[in-house]
Amino acid sequence: MASPADNAARNPAEAARAARTELRSRQLLDAAARLMESDGFHGVSMQALAAEASVSVGLAYRYFGGKDDLLLAVIVDVLDAFAARVPPAIEGTDDPVQRIAAAFRAYCEVIDEHRHAAVLTYRESRTLGPEGREKIKKLEVDTSEPLRTALRAGVSSGHLTDVDVDLVAHDLLLIAHGWALKHWYFEQHLSFDDYVGRQTALVLRAVLSPEHREQYRELTGGV
Amino acid sequence: MASPADNAARNPAEAARAARTELRSRQLLDAAARLMESDGFHGVSMQALAAEASVSVGLAYRYFGGKDDLLLAVIVDVLDAFAARVPPAIEGTDDPVQRIAAAFRAYCEVIDEHRHAAVLTYRESRTLGPEGREKIKKLEVDTSEPLRTALRAGVSSGHLTDVDVDLVAHDLLLIAHGWALKHWYFEQHLSFDDYVGRQTALVLRAVLSPEHREQYRELTGGV
Amino acid sequence: MASPADNAARNPAEAARAARTELRSRQLLDAAARLMESDGFHGVSMQALAAEASVSVGLAYRYFGGKDDLLLAVIVDVLDAFAARVPPAIEGTDDPVQRIAAAFRAYCEVIDEHRHAAVLTYRESRTLGPEGREKIKKLEVDTSEPLRTALRAGVSSGHLTDVDVDLVAHDLLLIAHGWALKHWYFEQHLSFDDYVGRQTALVLRAVLSPEHREQYRELTGGV
């Protein structure tokens, strides 16, 4: 059976349609993230959302099935971005500590780019039904796996002290989301690079084993 | 003008009325926190809320003026608890590091006791109007002041390295809220005391200056 | 525990409230029957219905729970009228044939008085969910029981030939509803009394045993 992409290659009409479909989805997803971030899930009506995305209400339903599903799609969109961006970011090196720092930076970058949507994970997850919540929990765990793997490697290699890997991973993710959650506060004091750099330094000082501290001076802020 | 308390002292009927008023406010506040935590602000109707609090709808309006105000009151109630509990908790010692640890523990305890309401700060703050949001921001800053003061003292005294006090304070508060935000995750792995202990250890290792590390072995987990 | 009626006897306020409640229900039921008869269940909006009944939409929901339930209530209201009116109507005599005629007339009278609602049983029963449909089926069977009992008595006593009681009962009820279903047609040709009289005559001629025909000349139209 021919895939849509195959058809597209041969059939310009198919390609145009697929492109329009993709465009619409993106419009809707972005509009939803933007509006829900500022007014909350319940503060946004589907009509407002459709208007913001420049499509009709009916089409929003055709594409996403319902308001809940749209929220879920927005959240999954961010989690997918994590899955797409974090692994490549840590491939440049084998050094576990560099990997941790790179992963954390990648998480922060994705959050910065999806700042509107990122907060929804924390704010609106209760809005979803149990199945939606389960799906997200699972994706969150999957998503944080690269970080946990790097942390475990660091502990094994002796670069890190014997920390609670799950707890540290959770803290790193929480701190990464902190950039979006308290963005109204930080944007007046700190650039994105400062935020990432200082948080990286703090965390590494907390977990690096004494004998490796010197080695990562530039990451721990020269202390 | 005589305060209610003054009247109460002289008039038993006044005292009884004041007590009933207090009781009803508390019922409403607790019911609101309980219901809103599990169903979200928008998932709870005023009629459900009044029923949960065993009060009539009309009375809820008389006491709190409206649904938004009730949400605000619930959130302020937690922030008040911080203001009431944290300062006493750090008075027992002059050691800046002990003070930091004590303050963090106190924050965590308040959050644990108000777990339902604590998450509302993160989840529903967008629901409030701008004035409500401003009020909360201000209270949050006030509330974290003891922690910042202790951190500044620690930096001055040389116990801590020259960290970004605001950032560390923010991280500590975020981590304290993490207990409520991800409670569904932690409750299967970690006791409250473990959570507080391990997080304290991590943070202190990040900020203690090298020459004081030995001194706080029992707080940093013996590393 | 005091029943509402008991309270009403002692408490004028209770009585007034109960009366108003009853009035509202009646307004809603009548408005629903009237509107649904002319435009069909789906042709009437709850807002139109509430307006017709001079109450707010919200109140219609408080009283009946939903549009379906309101339809069900309208239908049950007619069936209740059958149950209330038919048994007394046949008590005046022990003659099975007179009882049948009296029962049929009573059915027709109730249908004439609830002409709007009576057609809904036939028209909108598919609209109801399975439970609603079951409930109605049961009530319909209960409702036609007096007629079937009289028919069985007639067969036993030899007044009637050995007819299929269920089928004749069904026909009588169908014909009674016919007055409402085709009212637009009959009202130009036939008075209500003519309709009832002629249909009674037809049916009795069909079921009376030969030896009793003479006896009921005035019912069978003197043939």
Added chain:
Amino acid sequence: MASPADNAARNPAEAARAARTELRSRQLLDAAARLMESDGFHGVSMQALAAEASVSVGLAYRYFGGKDDLLLAVIVDVLDAFAARVPPAIEGTDDPVQRIAAAFRAYCEVIDEHRHAAVLTYRESRTLGPEGREKIKKLEVDTSEPLRTALRAGVSSGHLTDVDVDLVAHDLLLIAHGWALKHWYFEQHLSFDDYVGRQTALVLRAVLSPEHREQYRELTGGV
């Protein structure tokens, strides 16, 4: 102007097209009757209907102009079936009584074959606009004409007593529809032939003049 049939005779392509057109109309009509019978006119969407008929939505509009028109077409389809089937059925005999019985049986057969659509006349006629309703009323009258003619002949010839022909015709039609309206009830007790036979017997006993009763023993159930 050449009729489609004429074209078809000369042009195979035309013939094929006409056949396909006919097939599609039939698919749509049947799908509509099937779906509307179980879910009601308003319970079926045009998209569901098109899907059931394996046709695109747009095509359904091209063929029938709109949802109301489709309903009208379904109903007219049944009424056409009456017009097509009843006259031939009564041609076999000149006996007015046999003709009445044959006509009634033919009505019942058509209803049995179009059970889905037959109920729509009763259930959804209010859905149609006034013009649609008028058209149907007229067709109904036309449709019952053979029956009325036979009844009049029976009265004239003395086979029947001097009954109200319109009323008896109405009753017969109502009873014929009863097979579809209460099919859920009868199908458990009675076969189609039993239904027709017993109803015929009942009606004939009601209208046959005394001196002809013996003659139609086999139709009146041997009484």
Added chain:
DNA sequence: AATGAATGAGCCTTCATTCAT
């Protein structure tokens, strides 16, 4: 002070209908 019946604006969703391809 306390109640809860009553209101009605607003929201999610469906679906008849159109029209570009």
Added chain:
DNA sequence: GATGAATGAAGGCTCATTCAT
């Protein structure tokens, strides 16, 4: 002729808020 993506008006229902008692 044929398709199905797109539209948007309309409807069922909820719930914050009010007010007569």
